[in-house]
Amino acid sequence: DTAVSQTPKYLVTQMGNDKSIKCEQNLGHDTMYWYKQDSKKFLKIMFSYNNKELIINETVPNRFSPKSPDKAHLNLHINSLELGDSAVYFCASSPATGYQETQYFGPGTRLLVL
Amino acid sequence: SQQGEEDPQALSIQEGENATMNCSYKTSINNLQWYRQNSGRGLVHLILIRSNEREKHSGRLRVTLDTSKKSSSLLITASRAADTASYFCATDTGRRALTFGSGTRLQVQP
Numbered sequence: 001d002t003a004v005s006q007t008p009k010y011l012v013t014q015m016g017n018d019k020s021i022k023c024e025q026n027l028g029h030d031t032m033y034w035y036k037q038d039s040k041k042f043l044k045i046m047f048s049y050n051n052k053e054l055i056i057n058e059t060v061p062n063r064f065s066p067k068s069p070d071k072a073h074l075n076l077h078i079n080s081l082e083l084g085d086s087a088v089y090f091c092a093s094s095p096a097t098g099y100q101e102t103q104y105f106g107p108g109t110r111l112l113v114l
Numbered sequence: 115s116q117q118g119e120e121d122p123q124a125l126s127i128q129e130g131e132n133a134t135m136n137c138s139y140k141t142s143i144n145n146l147q148w149y150r151q152n153s154g155r156g157l158v159h160l161i162l163i164r165s166n167e168r169e170k171h172s173g174r175l176r177v178t179l180d181t182s183k184k185s186s187s188l189l190i191t192a193s194r195a196a197d198t199a200s201y202f203c204a205t206d207t208g209r210r211a212l213t214f215g216s217g218t219r220l221q222v223q224p
Contacts, residue, residue, distance in 0.1 A: 004156070033211065035214075040216055041151075041200060041216050041217050041219075042214070042215075042216040042217075043202065043214040043216075044214075045211040045212070045213070048211050056211050058211075090156055090157070092156075092157075102147065102162060103147075103157075103159065103212060104159070105149075105156035105157040105158070106156050107156045108154075108156050
């Protein structure tokens with residue numbers, strides 16, 4: 001009965017590789033997000049999608065490309081991985097935009113770039 | 115600098131004591147939310163307080179909001195070892211995304 005799921009949970013890869021992280025929510029929400037949590041635990045918004053449409057792109061390098069095939073899925077593809085991309089990436093969803101209802105988070109994907 | 119900043123960064127108390135965490139922010143908000151993150155897990159929503167509310171309760175949680183001082187506090191009463199986690203405040207400034215602080219790490223000693 002997982003509400004927001006992410007795969008993989010752990011990802012260890014070499015610099016320069018391309019990798020993808022998948023996110024799915026079964027809550028029927030319209031809006032999905034990607035956040036990056038750095039080593040100091042600071043959580044920063046990367047992207048927001050509403051009904052498959054990009055709403056927010058927070059000065060994230062072009063190497064990061066989100067894709068939303070339907071409103072229940074928001075995947076994150078990262079090209080040419082760099083050491084600084086090492087972090088925990090969280091997917092989240094919420095029922096509506098505008099007033100910012102409660103967000104529901106996935107368990108996170110721990111990415112380590114060597 | 116961050117929109118939401120929690121204080122203290124770390125807090126260690128004994129079981130049964132109360133824990134108070136503070137959050138300060140910079141711009142006007144629509145609402146403020148508190149989340150908990152257990153080690154190695156995702157964030158879990160605790161409570162939402164709207165800009166026209168001053169205080170809200172949920173079980174052992176009490177949240178206050180002072181919009182004139184741009185600050186909020188989260189009080190956990192009668193803490194338990196299971197309350198050990200990081201606590202984040204998040205603000206909705208109408209940008210269609212929440213802005214999180216870096217959290218307060220709470221350790222409750224049994």
